[in-house]
Amino acid sequence: MTARDLERLGDHVAGRLDAQLKESAPDLALRAALAQRARARTPSRSKVRLAGAFALAASLVVALGIFLSRRTTPVTALSFQVAGRPGTVGQWIAPDARAGVSLRFSEESRVALDPGSRAQVTRLDARGADVVLSSGLLHADVVPRPGNLWRIRTGPFLVEVKGTRFDVSWDERADVFELVLFEGHVVVSGCSLGQSRNVAAGERVRASCRPTGEAAPQKAPEAAPRETTGDRPTTTREVATPSAAPLVAPGDFAELARSGHYQRAYDLAASQGLEALRTQRGAEDVLLLGEAARLSGHADEARRSYQAVRRRFGSTPASARAAFELGRLEAAAGQAAASAVWFQTYLDELPGGPLAAAALGRLLEARVELGDRTRAGAAARTYLERYPTGAHAEAARKVLGSDTR
Amino acid sequence: MTSAIRAERAEGQAPSAVARLPLVASDAAIVEALRARRAEGGTALYDCHHEHVRRVLIRVLGPGAHLADLVQDVFVSAIESIDRLEEPDALRGWLASIAVFRARAEIRSRSRLRLFPLFERDDLPETETTAQCPEVDEAVRSTYRVLSRLPADERVAFALRFIDGMELVEVADACQVSLATIKRRLARAQERFRSMARTYPELAPWLEGGGS
Numbered sequence: 001m002t003a004r005d006l007e008r009l010g011d012h013v014a015g016r017l018d019a020q021l022k023e024s025a026p027d028l029a030l031r032a033a034l035a036q037r038a039r040a041r042t043p044s045r046s047k048v049r050l051a052g053a054f055a056l057a058a059s060l061v062v063a064l065g066i067f068l069s070r071r072t073t074p075v076t077a078l079s080f081q082v083a084g085r086p087g088t089v090g091q092w093i094a095p096d097a098r099a100g101v102s103l104r105f106s107e108e109s110r111v112a113l114d115p116g117s118r119a120q121v122t123r124l125d126a127r128g129a130d131v132v133l134s135s136g137l138l139h140a141d142v143v144p145r146p147g148n149l150w151r152i153r154t155g156p157f158l159v160e161v162k163g164t165r166f167d168v169s170w171d172e173r174a175d176v177f178e179l180v181l182f183e184g185h186v187v188v189s190g191c192s193l194g195q196s197r198n199v200a201a202g203e204r205v206r207a208s209c210r211p212t213g214e215a216a217p218q219k220a221p222e223a224a225p226r227e228t229t230g231d232r233p234t235t236t237r238e239v240a241t242p243s244a245a246p247l248v249a250p251g252d253f254a255e256l257a258r259s260g261h262y263q264r265a266y267d268l269a270a271s272q273g274l275e276a277l278r279t280q281r282g283a284e285d286v287l288l289l290g291e292a293a294r295l296s297g298h299a300d301e302a303r304r305s306y307q308a309v310r311r312r313f314g315s316t317p318a319s320a321r322a323a324f325e326l327g328r329l330e331a332a333a334g335q336a337a338a339s340a341v342w343f344q345t346y347l348d349e350l351p352g353g354p355l356a357a358a359a360l361g362r363l364l365e366a367r368v369e370l371g372d373r374t375r376a377g378a379a380a381r382t383y384l385e386r387y388p389t390g391a392h393a394e395a396a397r398k399v400l401g402s403d404t405r
Numbered sequence: 406m407t408s409a410i411r412a413e414r415a416e417g418q419a420p421s422a423v424a425r426l427p428l429v430a431s432d433a434a435i436v437e438a439l440r441a442r443r444a445e446g447g448t449a450l451y452d453c454h455h456e457h458v459r460r461v462l463i464r465v466l467g468p469g470a471h472l473a474d475l476v477q478d479v480f481v482s483a484i485e486s487i488d489r490l491e492e493p494d495a496l497r498g499w500l501a502s503i504a505v506f507r508a509r510a511e512i513r514s515r516s517r518l519r520l521f522p523l524f525e526r527d528d529l530p531e532t533e534t535t536a537q538c539p540e541v542d543e544a545v546r547s548t549y550r551v552l553s554r555l556p557a558d559e560r561v562a563f564a565l566r567f568i569d570g571m572e573l574v575e576v577a578d579a580c581q582v583s584l585a586t587i588k589r590r591l592a593r594a595q596e597r598f599r600s601m602a603r604t605y606p607e608l609a610p611w612l613e614g615g616g617s
Contacts, residue, residue, distance in 0.1 A: 006595065009548065009611040010567035016545045017463050017568075021456070030477050031451045037484050038439050038447030106474055108514065334506075334513060334557075369513060371556040 077126045080105045087121060092134075094118040105129065109150070112139040122153075128161075137169040144184065144262075144295045156209055157190035179205045182358070183328075184295060185257075253277070254285045257292040265292035266301075274301055278308040283318035290325055303329055320350035324359055331366060340366035357383075361392030368399060436493035439484055447484060455480075457497060458504050461579075465508040465564040467549035475511060479504045498578055505561055505579045512557040543607040551601045551608070559594035566591055 080087040081104045087093070095101035095113050103111040103121070109128075113119055117136020121129050128150035131138070142150050142161050150161040154170035157177045164184030170177050179188060181199050188197045191209040199205055253272070256265035269277055269289055278286055290305030306329070309322035327342030343363040347356060360383050367376035380396035387393060435453065438446030455476065462475050482503050490499050548568075552560045558580070565576045577587040602608045 003595070005611055006567045006598070007570075009544070009608070010570065012611075013545050013548050014464060014568050014570065016542060017468060018460065020468060021459055021463060024459075024472075026451075026455060027473060027476070030473070030480070031448055031455075033477075034447035034451050034480050034484065035444035036447070037481060038450070039442055039444045041439065041442050041484055041487070334510060369557070 078106050078124055078129060080121060080124065080129070089121050089124050092118060092120045103131075107143055109142045110140070114138070123151075133168065133170055135170060135172055137167060139167050141165045144297075155190070157188060157193065157207065160187040160189075175208045177205075177207045181205075184291075185262075253292060254281075254288045257288040262292045262295040265289075266296040266298060269293075274304070278305055279312075283309055283313040283316065286312075287318060287321060287325070290322070294325070294329060299329055299333060315349075317350060317353065320346050320353055321355065323349065324355050327359070327362060327366075331362060336366045336369040340370065357387050357390050357392075360386070361390065361395075364392055364396060364399065368395075373399075432496035433493040436487060436490060436496055439487045447480075450483065451480060454497065454500050458500055461501050461504040461565075461569060462508055464568045465505065465561055466511060467552065468545060469549075470511070475504075475507055478507050482507070498575070501575075501579045502581055505565070506581075509557050509561050512560060515553075544611065547602075547605040547607040551598055551605065554601055555594055555597055559590055559597065562587055562590040563594040563598060 082093055083101050084104075087103060093101060093103070093113065095115055095117065100112055100114050100117070102113070105111075111119075111131060113133075114137040117133065117138060119131055119133045119136070119138060122132050123130035128142070128148050130151045130153065131140075133152060133154040138152065138154075140150075140152065140161065142148070142164055144164070148161070152159040152161065152168055154168060155172060155175075155177060157170070159166075159168055159179060161184075164186055165182040166186060167180045167182075168178070177190070179186070179199060181203050186199050188199055188205060188207075191207060193205070193207050197205070253265040253269035256262075256268060265288075269292065274289070274293075277289055281289070286305050286309050290302045290309070293299070293305060294302035303326065306322040306326045310319050310326075313319045313322075323342050323345040327339045327346065330336075330339035330342060340363055343359045343366065346353065346359040347363070350356065353359075360379060364376060364379040364383055367379055370376075376399050380399040383390065383392055383396040384400070432453070435446055435449045438449065440446075458476055458479050459472055462472055462479070463470060466475075479500065483500055490496065552563065555563065561580060562576055565571045565579055566573070571579065573584060573587060573591075576591070577584045580587060580590075582590075599612075602612060
């Protein structure tokens with residue numbers, strides 16, 4: 001097959017695809033939405049700063065609030081599919097006892113129900129969805145977007161989500177609520193958890209409405225391990241109790257970030273000077289600054305924050321954590337090679353660390369994405385040796401299986 | 406037929422005898438309108454470029470893609486970052502690069518899902534059938550089956566060069582890499598494609614210098 005043959009095949013394919021495209025009408029709803037979007041467009045950062053120099057401080061705050069709220073308004077309402085078919089708000093979804101079912105939302109968020117679980121979507125709009133889990137286990141992977149509003153209700157508990165990955169389960173008969181958070185932050189409320197309880201990545205929460213049933217965020221090994229959570233970051237992470245947390249001034253960006261208000265945290269930090277915070281605050285706060293930047297859509301600032309942790313706190317667990325976060329940032333940016341380097345760095349620096357299994361799994365993903373079969377195979381073998389029931393175990397077996405075919 | 410007339414037909418109205426001209430005619434005028442936060446900038450951007458954006462996306466991703474969401478992502482991203490466009494006359498190429506970036510993310514997302522299926526395989530866009538679409542024949546399906554096995558960067562380069570028919574410089578611009586990089590990428594992609602295409606009988610006529 002010569003280049004000329006490829007061009008002829010390409011012409012044929014293009015012709016067929018163009019014929020398919022001609023059948024589709026313009027999307028008038030999108031056209032109208034783009035007109036709105038153009039009107040509410042966020043000016044570039046430099047222009048905002050220029051305008052700000054000539055504005056009164058108070059009016060700037062108001063204007064900033066207005067354009068941020070506009071910026072955070074997604075264009076169209078979400079839709080979702082259940083196992084590939086259009087889903088309906090208010091309809092119960094109950095996979096049978098042998099197979100689970102998945103809900104795929106139009107902005108790429110995903111919710112999967114384990115076999116025997118029961119749930120329904122009760123709200124669906126441009127900002128997100130409400131999902132009620134009446135029983136069973138639900139896996140969520142919510143894409144972080146500005147203005148997100150996702151809520152998972154189960155029994156008397158409510159989980160508010162901005163953009164993160166977690167499992168939540170509710171056993172009504174045993175009166176046990178359980179949440180395992182892999183990425184980001186969520187706020188949980190209900191029964192003994194009170195009005196709101198912040199949960200960070202790597203934490204597991206078990207709670208009950210019975211007076212003695214609650215357990216605060218805890219080391220994951222104390223909770224019964226679930227096959228579905230496997231080795232993910234939750235399994236070994238030490239969780240600080242509220243009393244052990246550093247004191248922060250009211251309105252401090254770190255406090256806002258801990259409570260899941262990433263955009264506000266980032267804005268506040270930016271107003272205080274990001275570079276100053278990166279050079280003056282402790283490792284945990286700079287990591288939080290990175291997280292707030294990442295989840296509010298400022299990947300470059302997140303990268304600078306994690307790099308600052310690497311520079312200032314070398315040879316510490318925080319520095320290794322920053323390497324992991326850098327790996328995740330690069331993976332999200334589609335830079336598989338760079339992400340592989342950072343995940344490997346984490347593993348080199350903290351081989352038994354709380355994120356070791358996740359780092360090895362992500363390293364495996366990166367090498368697969370790079371098409372590096374040899375090193376992907378090596379990562380898969382190591383993974384299966386160390387975490388035979390881990391979250392990436394099935395993928396690792398597939399990699400090794402496809403290698404031998 | 407202008408997109409304005411198509412739009413009216415799509416709404417079930419009779420097409421106007423006189424076509425409505427877009428208020429914003431050139432790419433430079435569209436960029437200016439968007440920067441001034443005028444609504445007609447958004448509609449003109451869509452009218453003048455939605456076919457181009459859809460074409461780039463479908464040629465990179467293949468016939469099973471969820472184009473509506475992707476097209477929306479591309480245009481929203483373009484509107485939000487219009488201040489970063491240095492040369493207004495380069496709007497079309499710039500949109501192509503945004504579409505390519507979005508398509509590559511979609512490809513990576515699909516490959517990750519195939520390998521790490523939190524969800525059953527039936528959900529994956531790659532497997533969505535195009536059987537009901539008479540235009541899509543086996544050669545097209547087999548081409549994208551082969552392409553789905555290529556690394557994302559190589560797949561994108563291959564699709565832009567051989568399916569979209571872009572010149573090398575345009576492919577490099579759309580992928581935002583150097584000409585040398587795109588040449589290397591294309592060479593690898595061609596080699597892989599040729600090697601894998603041999604296992605697809607539907608592509609045999611093309612392999613042998615024939616094809617319809």
